[in-house]
Amino acid sequence: MKISEDFFLKDIISIDQFDKRSVEKVFATAAKIKKTPVKKLLKILSGKVIALLFFEPSTRTFSSHSAAAKRLGAQTIEHQNPMQTSSVVKGETIEDTMKIIEQYSDAIVIRHPMIGTAEKAANVVDIPVINAGDGAGEHPTQALLDAFTIYERFGTLDNLTGLFCGDFRYGRALRSLLKLFSMYKNNTFYLLSPEELRLTEEDFRLYKNKGLNLIEINSEKEIPSYCHFWYWTRIQKERFKADKSKKILMPILSPELLEKKGNKKMIVMHVLPRIDEVDKRIDKDPRCIFLTTQAKNGMFIRMALFSLILGDRR
């Protein structure tokens, strides 16, 4: 369901539900929460219970939702591995599990390896459902936190130049982010990835038609020096079953590359976790904000969503 001004009791399944007004309402709420004293926040969701159902491993997304709920004074029911610890092992359907959890909680955050599961869940329950990643599908809260991090730095989501590097085929976070950006004007994004992991032609045309100026490049040499941000991703090995005889060459984010192709005002982001595609000597560079500001904004965006969806309406 489309969200415009009113988030109250709405599901968050896809970036498709958002328009510029709703995106910016999330950002304004997150910015306000960042400035609010910690103890004042505890009243916002006092008495609420939020269920976190994570059918896939997660540190970041699980922990940031858990912390977000608790920092607003809510409590959580947590299942970190329901494949092993819940009635799912007895053969229960996801729909039944959701209906039951609905009876105990005020909202459900779900991560699941199968595309479409969050929407399926939202269709069977009346309380709000937040999609925390559904397989190769979407990851809307990640897109919001990434966009918020850029917005916070540059004050706009229009007229930007960005470099995206990595896996555009299986990376759900990236796809959700491109969708979000296609609501905005005059953005040029350079895409650098191994050939096997490029956007599908269909996706490429889709985002093009929505107004994104996408430029595929073939090597680090073609990166323009005036990017506002670089956005790196790992190769989702767990989803990608490549011909193993073929080595996938992934561009490496290194201090040397940043020296050669970067600029002073830019920021460097990563969807995390990172494996070998980042040279860790780069961590000390203050432009690299993936382990700090970007991660912390993950918590604030989730706090913003929780408070908009479940907080008392004034």
Add this chain to the structure above:
Amino acid sequence: MKISEDFFLKDIISIDQFDKRSVEKVFATAAKIKKTPVKKLLKILSGKVIALLFFEPSTRTFSSHSAAAKRLGAQTIEHQNPMQTSSVVKGETIEDTMKIIEQYSDAIVIRHPMIGTAEKAANVVDIPVINAGDGAGEHPTQALLDAFTIYERFGTLDNLTGLFCGDFRYGRALRSLLKLFSMYKNNTFYLLSPEELRLTEEDFRLYKNKGLNLIEINSEKEIPSYCHFWYWTRIQKERFKADKSKKILMPILSPELLEKKGNKKMIVMHVLPRIDEVDKRIDKDPRCIFLTTQAKNGMFIRMALFSLILGDRR
């Protein structure tokens, strides 16, 4: 230990501890909690810590206890799989684990695959222990929530006609419920199950002698049309090692059966999880309350028990 009026700091191990007075005190407390504004409830167990030790997979029972504690303002210590994550892997006995957890908490909720474990636990610790299912033993809080759901609908637990369908040999919830009903008068229950899963002769006689009018039937055709409730269970495959060459025929709960043998005032319950013994087209029928009212009452009954056992005495 028998409970009559006073639940304070008592264990809840078996339905045998209850009499009509204590059962109805739980029901009255649950009914009152259902009507109390959410934020008012948070004071009842503020400052209390309840340990949830689940040595067996569970969604419903785990989550409803977790939510019940938190909705009363308590906090929890949670072990969802202590076989893998705790000192049990180092060879510690259940008695030692319980003694240790006792030092940190105000009450312990335990689920365990071995019959008698909850009682064993209660014998070694001084804080209250709640049995959340001990193997093929008992499941007293499930029986209370089931009976409460019937009581809430019909205002009584006397003079009822019910159909029980499924597994009477390994289903602990059902056995606890029959025990509870045998405190009440003039109840007639039709029992429909595959031959291999009928009540043992011993159990059959036991409940008969306690005053339950039990009638075993052999097919759906014999279901009387005037039941107050139908109560379905799944076959506990994980406990039941049948001759696999023999197929167990389980009666299916379907819209057609409900049309043919049901009536307007009845309710349809299920102990959940359900597998193949329910035709899901039935879910929309408002008489089917297993995914809604019955499940939600699970949380309220646990809230009632927690508040009676741990709440401040006025």
Add this chain to the structure above:
Amino acid sequence: MKISEDFFLKDIISIDQFDKRSVEKVFATAAKIKKTPVKKLLKILSGKVIALLFFEPSTRTFSSHSAAAKRLGAQTIEHQNPMQTSSVVKGETIEDTMKIIEQYSDAIVIRHPMIGTAEKAANVVDIPVINAGDGAGEHPTQALLDAFTIYERFGTLDNLTGLFCGDFRYGRALRSLLKLFSMYKNNTFYLLSPEELRLTEEDFRLYKNKGLNLIEINSEKEIPSYCHFWYWTRIQKERFKADKSKKILMPILSPELLEKKGNKKMIVMHVLPRIDEVDKRIDKDPRCIFLTTQAKNGMFIRMALFSLILGDRR
């Protein structure tokens, strides 16, 4: 970093950071917390979020930290098995995991099977890190709770005679405790262990040089009757890969041994879990406090540390 008077925002990695003043500040704080009404404690860490990252199975240490945080009004983010449920399975380094969790929380408690991990963690994050056991390394909070239990009983940590029995080679708790005691004067400790599990010569000399009067004995017969405390440990089978043809003979703590070699004023402690090295008939003896006072002090010591590290400075 050395702690002397001021714990605020400090890491707790090793007993080496402590001096007598800081040890006794922890004890005084724990003693005060023990006497404070439960509801009054909830304000101390209200609004704080503490992450519990347990990369190794634990009942006691995990649960006591969880309860300690919650009894002070804090909330927790819990990962009981991050090897299976977090981004660690995707190949993320411990440093990255820590940096991310830092963004969401006010302190991190970490247990990890590899020596040095807690320190490594503390080096990469700015929030306080508490070492809850790092492989065969240290277990400073266990040493503090053990010493507090002795101090509480005898009013001093000087001029004591103790018997240590068990595994001095792989037992991290014991090593941390000997370090703590070496700040104090005139203590004589008898050490009884299978030959393979004795202190290394290096360790033996180290503690000797620090002023501990250590006496290795070869059998139960040599235990002096005037010990203030006995301190038993299990053999850490999971760390110890012995020649399996050789049986390790471990002294058994039994009522008979206590009758023969004990005295009325002593206390009997154990680091737990216990396996076969304790004859359970001894549990009823009030001098055995490992399942009661010693365990409970574990929670109070962690409450003291949390409140000193994170509580508002008055």
